[in-house]
Amino acid sequence: MSLRSASAVLDRLDLRSTSARRAVITAVLSRSQPVTARELVARLARRGIGRATVFRTLDLLVRAGVLSRIHGIEGGERCFHYTRCAPEHHHHLVCRACGKVEEIDARRLDARLDSVARGHGFRALSHAVEIQGLCQDCH
Template identity: 40%
Template sequence: MPDTDARPPALRPTRQRRAITDALADAADFQSAQEIHDSLRRTGDKVGLATVYRTLQAMAESGDVDVRHNPAGEATYRRCSDSHHHHLVCRSCGRTVEITGSAVEKWAHAVADEHGFTQVSHTVELVGLCAQCAQQSG
């Protein structure tokens, strides 16, 4: 999630947006648009795949969801906390954990100051193996 205080105006609460928001709330991890669309179909919500893609993009731009790209390059989405955070991602199963801490922010601002940059934002994603995948890989 970018480090910024300015958020675009809230999105209109349409039936489709509420359905997608509910599907994201029920998901434990990042989901692709196709996975969200499949989940909506299973629950009987009639939302077209193109609408899911457009809505997720708008929600990502407004800061209502986080977006990350899986190893195949596909965008995946998750409702995360409203506070600035980063992600720790398992490279095997994709499990994602929100992490917070001021060390990254201090480092980013120090580097920006050193080079005369202002209004700096950043995104950090740490990738490794979760305990379960590490145990399975032996």
């Protein structure tokens, strides 16, 4: 992702376009796989961007719907992985051993979850599903 694209994301969200925010957006959205906050902090510290700025920007982008926050594992410890929000609704498979995250299409599950919510007189606005286990390489 280019800096111009990162600036466009911030403009679309009506957020101030700072060099730190552009760097965080570019670092996450240019990756094909989710990235941990720890990885981002280490990478962006070399550019003088502080830990608190990285975390604040990640939280801001999750709340704005630009990024997804996924529970994961890194080095045996629980952590969050961040990735771009796919244009279509999806869910995640998360390997507890290696931390690999895979997106899955679960439309039938979505329909069932909506039905369960309606059955309880509840109007669901959104939901997130993460299936944690072991990937093919780890089991």
